Amino acid sequence: MCGIVGYVGPRDATPIILEGLRRLEYRGYDSAGIAVLQEGNIEIRRDAGKLDALETMVHTQPLNGHLGIGHTRWATHGKVNQTNAHPHIGMTGNVVVVHNGIVENFLDLKAELEDEGVEFKSETDTETIVHLLERHLSTGISLEEAARQAFAQLRGAQAIVAFNRQQPDELIACRIGNAGGVAIGIGEDEMFVASDIPAILMHTRRVVFLESRQIATISQDGYVLRDLNGQAAQADVHNLPWDPVSAEKGEFKHFMQKEIFEQPRALTDTLRGRADFAAGTVDLPQLNLTPELATSLSRIVTVACGTSYYSGLVGKTIIEHIARVPVDVQIGSEFRYADPLVDPSMAALAITQSGETVDTLAAMEEARSKGATLWSIVNQIGSQAMRIADGFISMLAGPEIGVASTKAFTTSIVCQYLLACKIAELRGSRSSEELRQFVSDLALLPDLAGSVLDRDQEYQELAHQFTHYENFLYLGRGPNYPIALEGALKLKEISYIHAEGYPAGEMKHGPIALIDEDMPVLAIAVQDHVYDKMLSQVEQAKARGGIVLALANEGDLTIANKADHVIYVPKAPPMLAPIINVLPLQLFAYHIAVRRGADVDQPRNLAKSVTVE
Ligand code: AGP
Helix, strand or coil: CCEEEEEECCCCHHHHHHHHHHHCHHHCCCEEEEEEEECCEEEEEEEECCHHHHHHHHHHCCCCCCEEEEEEECCCCCCCCCCCCCCEECCCCCEEEEEEECCCCHHHHHHHHHHCCCCCCCCCCHHHHHHHHHHHHCCCCCHHHHHHHHHCCCCCCEEEEEEECCCCCEEEEEEECCCCCCEEEECCCCEEEECCHHHCCCCCCEEEECCCCEEEEEECCEEEEEECCCCECCCCEEECCCCHHHHCCCCCCCHHHHHHHCHHHHHHHHHCCCEECCCCEECCHHHCCCHHHHHHCCEEEEEECHHHHHHHHHHHHHHHHHHCCCEEEEEHHHHCCCCCCCCCCEEEEEEECCCCCHHHHHHHHHHHHCCCEEEEEECCCCCHHHHCCCEEEECCCCCCCCCCCCHHHHHHHHHHHHHHHHHHHHHCCCCHHHHHHHHHHHHHHHHHHHHHHCCHHHHHHHHHCCCCCCEEEEEECHHHHHHHHHHHHHHHHHHCCEEEEEEHHHHHHCHHHHCCCCCCEEEECCCCCCHHHHHHHHHHHHHCCCCEEEEEECCCHHHHCCCCEEEEECCCCCCCHHHHHHHHHHHHHHHHHHHCCCCCCCCCCCCCCCCCC
C-alpha cells in the first residue's frame, strides 16, 4: 500500500522524507522514490525495490534541498520497475507528483493528452496527473489553481502531493474521496505532509487532516486550505497525544473506527496492480496458479475461523458464480477432526488475517497431507499461513489493530473475487466479455464504500436507539446470509449483546418463536434475486410484534413502509454487494459498543490472533 511524505522548511528535506517513508514501510510496497528541489531543478531518485536500495542510491548520488516529496508504491497500473516508480515528472521538468489512489478514467485522459502531443514514459495512471497539471500551468496560472482545474477531471479516489520548481517555496496536497489520508504536520517554521501520521509524529503532534475535495498550499510558514472550487475551507488542528499508539489513531477514537474508515483505501490497495479494469484481466503472481492447475481443479475447500470463515462463505457464492468451481467452506477447528474428503485434484484455501490461527494452520496441514494444493489469503506478510502455502494472495489491508476484524474481512472477499476471475480466465468458464464486466465492476468498490461511510452519522443515531437491547437477530439470504452472521459477530464480540445471524428462510423453522419487542430483527433486504422473500420475512417479523431494522437499497420506499427503521446503502453489483452491505453493520456494532462503554479495540476474553486451540 502506498505511502507519501513531503517536507518544506529550513532543514535538509532528504533525511526527513526517507525517515518518514521508513515509518510507513509496514504498509507494504515494492518500489520507492524521492524528488527534491536542488538549486532550482527537480532531482529524482527512484527504483523498484525497498528503501535500502533508495537510500544507497541517495548516498551515491546525494540530494540537497529544503523542499521535497517521497513515495513508497505498491504496484498499481504497470509493472514494478523504475519507470513506474513515483515520483513522476512531466515533460517541462517543472512539475513532480506522488499519488495514492486509482484514476479510474486514466485511459481516456491518457488518450486525450497523447492527442495533444504528450509522450508518456510510464504505464501508470499517476503520470496523467502530472501532464494535466502541466497543461493547465501552461496558461500561466499558479500550481494550486492548475491543480484545482486538473483534479476536477479525475474520477476515483486520490491523494496527491506535488510541487512546481517555479514556485520553489511550496507544496500542494489534495485529497479526493477515500484513497487514504492526507495529513499536514505543523512544525516550527517547517511543514510536513504524509499519507499517514507515523511518518511525521517524530516532528510534530499538531496535525490537520484534509477532508475529501480539499486542497492545501503548504509553505514553511503554514498552509492555505481551499476546496476544489477555490472556496476557503476549514479543518481542525488536532493535537495528537504523545503516546504513539493512540497518536496513530489520528482523528479516530479507536483503531476499529479508523480501520472501518480505511476500507475504501484498503480496497483500492487490494485491487492495485491486480485488476486491470479496462482489459478485464487479473494478475495474481504470488498465487502460482498455472493453467493446468486451474483447468484440472475439481473443487476448492476453504478453511477458516470466525470472521474469516464468514468471508469464505461469501467467497463460495462468488467463486461458484464466476469460476463455476464447487467450493466447500469448512470451519478450521472442525476440519482436521472430520477426516475430510480431500484429494490432489482439489485446492485448500485458507483465509486468515493473522496468518497464525492455529486451527486454520492445522487445517492447512491436514489438507496438504491429503495431497491438496495449498493456497492462503493473508494480511500479515511473512506469516506462517503465507509461508507454508503453495501460493498466496495478500489482503493488503494494512495492519489491523482492532481485535474485531473489519478491513481484513472486506479485502479478503475482494481477494476471493480476484481468485474467481483468475480461475475463470484460465478455465474459460466465462467469456472475455463477461470477465471484463466482472473485473470492471471492481472499480466501483472504493467509491461505493466511501459513500456508505459518509452516512455514518445516520447509522450512529440509529445505533444509539438500540444500545439497551440484550438480544438481536440478523437475517439474510444468499451471499447476504454470511453478512448477517458477520454483522451479528461484530455486535456480540464488541458490545457483548447476544446477537445471532440466521438464514432468513429458516425463521419459520423455530427462531420466529423468539421474536417480540425485546428481540429486534435486522434484515438485509437489498434489491437482489431474493428481495421479495426478504420482504415477506420483514412482514412475518412485524406481525409478531418484532422491531425490524431493514438494510435496503437507496430509493427503496417499499421497505420503508414495512420496517420500523431503514439503513440505506447504494446498490452494488450482486457479487460485490455483500462487501458494501457489511459496512453499516460494522458501524452499527461500533456505535452501540462505544455507547455501552465497552473496550472496543480489546474486547474482553478475545485475542487478535488465536494461536492456541
Ligand atoms: C473477528 O472479528 C474475530 N476477532 C475472529 O473471529 C477472527 O476472525 C478469527 O479469530 C480468525 O482470525 P484470522 O483471520 O487471523 O485467522
